Amino acid sequence: MIRSSTGTLEEVRRHNLATVLRLLHVHGPLSRAGLTARTGLNRSTVRALVTELAGLGLVAESSPVSSGTAGRPSIMVQPASDNVHVLAVDIGVEHLTAARVGLGGVILDRTAVERWRSSYDVDVTLRHIATMRATLEAGAPAHSRCVGIGVAVCGLVGSDTGVVRFAPNLGWVDVPLGALLADTTTLPVAVGNEGDLGARAEHLRGAGAGTANLVYLTGEVGLGAGIIVGGRPLAGADGYAGEVGHTRVNPGGRECRCGRRGCWETEVGEDAVLRATGLPAGTSMAEVMSAYAAGAPGVRAGLATIGAWLGAGVADLVNVFNPELVIFAGLTHQLFQLTEPTVRSSLDAALNAPRGRVRLTVAGLGTDSALLGAAELAFAPVLANPLAG
Amino acid sequence: MIRSSTGTLEEVRRHNLATVLRLLHVHGPLSRAGLTARTGLNRSTVRALVTELAGLGLVAESSPVSSGTAGRPSIMVQPASDNVHVLAVDIGVEHLTAARVGLGGVILDRTAVERWRSSYDVDVTLRHIATMRATLEAGAPAHSRCVGIGVAVCGLVGSDTGVVRFAPNLGWVDVPLGALLADTTTLPVAVGNEGDLGARAEHLRGAGAGTANLVYLTGEVGLGAGIIVGGRPLAGADGYAGEVGHTRVNPGGRECRCGRRGCWETEVGEDAVLRATGLPAGTSMAEVMSAYAAGAPGVRAGLATIGAWLGAGVADLVNVFNPELVIFAGLTHQLFQLTEPTVRSSLDAALNAPRGRVRLTVAGLGTDSALLGAAELAFAPVLANPLAG
DNA sequence: GTGCTTATGTTGCCGCTCACAACAATCCGG
DNA sequence: CCGGATTGTTGTGAGCGGCAACATAAGCAC
Numbered sequence: 155m156i157r158s159s160t161g162t163l164e165e166v167r168r169h170n171l172a173t174v175l176r177l178l179h180v181h182g183p184l185s186r187a188g189l190t191a192r193t194g195l196n197r198s199t200v201r202a203l204v205t206e207l208a209g210l211g212l213v214a215e216s217s218p219v220s221s222g223t224a225g226r227p228s229i230m231v232q233p234a235s236d237n238v239h240v241l242a243v244d245i246g247v248e249h250l251t252a253a254r255v256g257l258g259g260v261i262l263d264r265t266a267v268e269r270w271r272s273s274y275d276v277d278v279t280l281r282h283i284a285t286m287r288a289t290l291e292a293g294a295p296a297h298s299r300c301v302g303i304g305v306a307v308c309g310l311v312g313s314d315t316g317v318v319r320f321a322p323n324l325g326w327v328d329v330p331l332g333a334l335l336a337d338t339t340t341l342p343v344a345v346g347n348e349g350d351l352g353a354r355a356e357h358l359r360g361a362g363a364g365t366a367n368l369v370y371l372t373g374e375v376g377l378g379a380g381i382i383v384g385g386r387p388l389a390g391a392d393g394y395a396g397e398v399g400h401t402r403v404n405p406g407g408r409e410c411r412c413g414r415r416g417c418w419e420t421e422v423g424e425d426a427v428l429r430a431t432g433l434p435a436g437t438s439m440a441e442v443m444s445a446y447a448a449g450a451p452g453v454r455a456g457l458a459t460i461g462a463w464l465g466a467g468v469a470d471l472v473n474v475f476n477p478e479l480v481i482f483a484g485l486t487h488q489l490f491q492l493t494e495p496t497v498r499s500s501l502d503a504a505l506n507a508p509r510g511r512v513r514l515t516v517a518g519l520g521t522d523s524a525l526l527g528a529a530e531l532a533f534a535p536v537l538a539n540p541l542a543g
Numbered sequence: 544m545i546r547s548s549t550g551t552l553e554e555v556r557r558h559n560l561a562t563v564l565r566l567l568h569v570h571g572p573l574s575r576a577g578l579t580a581r582t583g584l585n586r587s588t589v590r591a592l593v594t595e596l597a598g599l600g601l602v603a604e605s606s607p608v609s610s611g612t613a614g615r616p617s618i619m620v621q622p623a624s625d626n627v628h629v630l631a632v633d634i635g636v637e638h639l640t641a642a643r644v645g646l647g648g649v650i651l652d653r654t655a656v657e658r659w660r661s662s663y664d665v666d667v668t669l670r671h672i673a674t675m676r677a678t679l680e681a682g683a684p685a686h687s688r689c690v691g692i693g694v695a696v697c698g699l700v701g702s703d704t705g706v707v708r709f710a711p712n713l714g715w716v717d718v719p720l721g722a723l724l725a726d727t728t729t730l731p732v733a734v735g736n737e738g739d740l741g742a743r744a745e746h747l748r749g750a751g752a753g754t755a756n757l758v759y760l761t762g763e764v765g766l767g768a769g770i771i772v773g774g775r776p777l778a779g780a781d782g783y784a785g786e787v788g789h790t791r792v793n794p795g796g797r798e799c800r801c802g803r804r805g806c807w808e809t810e811v812g813e814d815a816v817l818r819a820t821g822l823p824a825g826t827s828m829a830e831v832m833s834a835y836a837a838g839a840p841g842v843r844a845g846l847a848t849i850g851a852w853l854g855a856g857v858a859d860l861v862n863v864f865n866p867e868l869v870i871f872a873g874l875t876h877q878l879f880q881l882t883e884p885t886v887r888s889s890l891d892a893a894l895n896a897p898r899g900r901v902r903l904t905v906a907g908l909g910t911d912s913a914l915l916g917a918a919e920l921a922f923a924p925v926l927a928n929p930l931a932g
Numbered sequence: 933g934t935g936c937t938t939a940t941g942t943t944g945c946c947g948c949t950c951a952c953a954a955c956a957a958t959c960c961g962g
Numbered sequence: 963c964c965g966g967a968t969t970g971t972t973g974t975g976a977g978c979g980g981c982a983a984c985a986t987a988a989g990c991a992c
Contacts, residue, residue, distance in 0.1 A: 162555055162559070162584070162949080162950060162951090163555070163949065163950060163951085163976085163977055163978055164977080164978090166551055166552070166555060166949095166977090166978065166979080167977080167978065167979095170551065170978090170979085185940095186940080186941080187939075187940060187941095190940090195551070195979075195980090196979060196980050196981075197940075197941075197942090198941095198942080198943085198979075198980075198981080199978085199979050199980075201941075201942075202978090202979085218940090218941090218987080218988090220987090220988065220989090221939095221988090222989090223938080223939080223988085223989075224937065224938045224939070224988065224989040224990070225937085225938040225939025225940060225987080225988060225989075226938080226939050226940040226941070226986060226987040226988055227939085227940080227987070227988060228939080228940060228941085229940090229941080366780070367779055367780045383772055383777055383779075383784075384775065384777075384778065386773065388772055388773075388864070389773065389865075390756055390772075390864055390865025390866065391755070391756045391865050391866060391867040391900065391901075392865055392900070393865070394865040395756075395772075395863065395864055395865040396863065397862045397863065397865070398862070398863055400862060401859040401862050401863060402792070402855060402858070402859060402893065403791070403794070404794055405792070405793055405794075405795075405855075406794075406795055414892070414893060466791060466794075469791070470790040470791060470859075471863075473786045473787070473789060473790050474784065474785065474786065474787055474790060474860075474863065475777070475779055475784050476778075476779025476780050476781055476782070476783040476784040476786070477779065477780060478780040503803070504791065504803060511780065511781070512780075551978080551979060551980090552947085552948055552949060552978070552979060552980085553948080553949095555948090555949065555950085555978095556948080556949065556950095559949090559950090574969090575969080575970080576968080576969060576970095579969090584950080584951090585950060585951050585952075586951095586969075586970075586971090587950075587951075587952080587970095587971080587972080588949080588950055588951075590970075590971075591949090591950090607958080607969090607970090609958090609959065609960095610959090610968095611959095611960090612959085612960080612967085612968080613958095613959060613960045613961080613966070613967045613968065614958075614959060614960080614966090614967045614968025614969060615956095615957055615958040615959065615967085615968050615969040615970065616958065616959065616968090616969080617968085617969060617970085618969090618970075
């Protein structure tokens, strides 16, 4: 008979181990004294916890470093990013990227697929991922161990199932991506939505570090979001929360690809930008930015319209979520750079009374938000229970 | 020197005490064996916890009741609603209500102010509350002790401060209601938004019991909401989250009292209903319902328009939050009853692909949601730390 | 350099909490 | 009246973190 044991005391231990490991993972190297101060635990307890984590190969202790102040120097503890890593994959419309990410959230190595946009076939995608995985693992030191695979996808993903329910831009419907990947490995596989994972990464170590309530906007051709509420990602009942692209901002607006009218992404998405600026179909956002900089006729005015709709949509989100921060990433990153004043005035005009405090900014992790979020997803089980691995 | 003690083990004890007490508060009377099963704790532990809670006067043990099955009958444990109560107050546009609510969430006694709508003066309100409080306490048994005061207000309330930032329908701006009430008593005072508190109560013991993700809609003349996400109330950075009344659903719509155009409450609020149905200003919602039932000309068609806007707004919320349940209360309760088919079809038309699952229903606690939510707010400190009181 | 101060690492002990097991109590069914 | 089943009761034990005493290692003043 196996030890059943709910064991509340065992949980205390696990909780404290997790707390210390997560602290190191998020904050980076920290002295034992620093850990003591931040956790509120006793020196002896911290010592025991760190020793145990070191024994598990999750952290490394290095020789004491003098802090410059009086007193005995404290031993430094750091996440063992060389020993423990995950594989992170980001499946977007315009890119297919993979990286080996070490504990602590450092990208150790990365690779991408060329001319990815030519085919979104599921089998082809799986082969691409397998190839990239092999490449990355080949470059890893022998003593490093992979503890999981995390995938970000630009589509609706079921909470725990790893099924991509609907990814219109890839043409995927009900693709059991998690299961398909799990068949190729013994490692745990986790799949999440690009917006949710981007928000997670920005919240943890990007522009939203230390911010408990934020809205993260992203997009390539469409529009997506991830929302952090009280320090936790907003998932909803099935994991579909944060689907802001098809909220209706303009009932009299244009027909959307989804068949309805005036969806937010129809007013501010890539197609809307090209239509408003009069630039030819196929123009990239980089070229739009160049045209704007060059003062091409109609571009400035067209983007002002886009900015106004962007601001109006953001206003509704701010009214509903009351976040401290809105982060613009992906397509909206570029749009925000081009139209910031318009967005701000459109937002200010639409906010309820006492809302002076919301800040607007762009992604702090650049285009890697979703990729790093996927890594966090893969690290999550280890961080929650360091003893399991 | 005072015992400092973070004491993780002390926290375990407190946590377990709180778990047991909350379980009894939410679920109602439960046998010791039932507590053992639900908490996963050991029999001896449950015994110790219950004994301690009984010593604090928070629960009462009654003689064993045979369950009909074999085995020794288990001792029943119930929340001591006769010994421990709070004062709950609900400040609405059309009502000012107060109640004495016992542990376990039972309304023991209640009272209300007549002709409240005549004046929303803050001092008058405070006097009303003082009078009601005296009445209710006078009717309380001598051995019962009041552990807090909770207030629900139809306006924006700052998270922890108890300041009513903005209550347009009462004409209140920056009223420090929490502090004003705290001056009259030594008890802890907590103030919250009507929508948030209504959602809390419905989530705990109303139509949303057992549902971790829900949207609660309410209103009197305007429109408000409370949102439960992952079992926790959505607060936002300052506590203003859930302000859905002034999200813009119709940019080409009518001018709102807030100065902008096409806010949701402008399209479905009380004024909009009267306008759409052609009924004279001052008509109550009860009279609207009678007119509908009597088949008054224009009323049915007018309400169909209202229902369509209601459904469209709900659709956006469902897309953003992916809740399992939407609860209609207050004004929207009546609107939903009158326009359910329209709301449903409007909603179905606007949902993203895989969203068959959201349920729509009306408040399970009738018009008492906010009042009971205020009581929960007042109980919260005791439930979080039973040892404190 | 020497001694003082400061801060941390190390170690053994203690109190607290919960799990567990053995026994007692109580009900049901035959 | 007896056996089976379930629960209450009680004493014991293991695990965990706090604590205090001591050891160690730096900075600082002279």
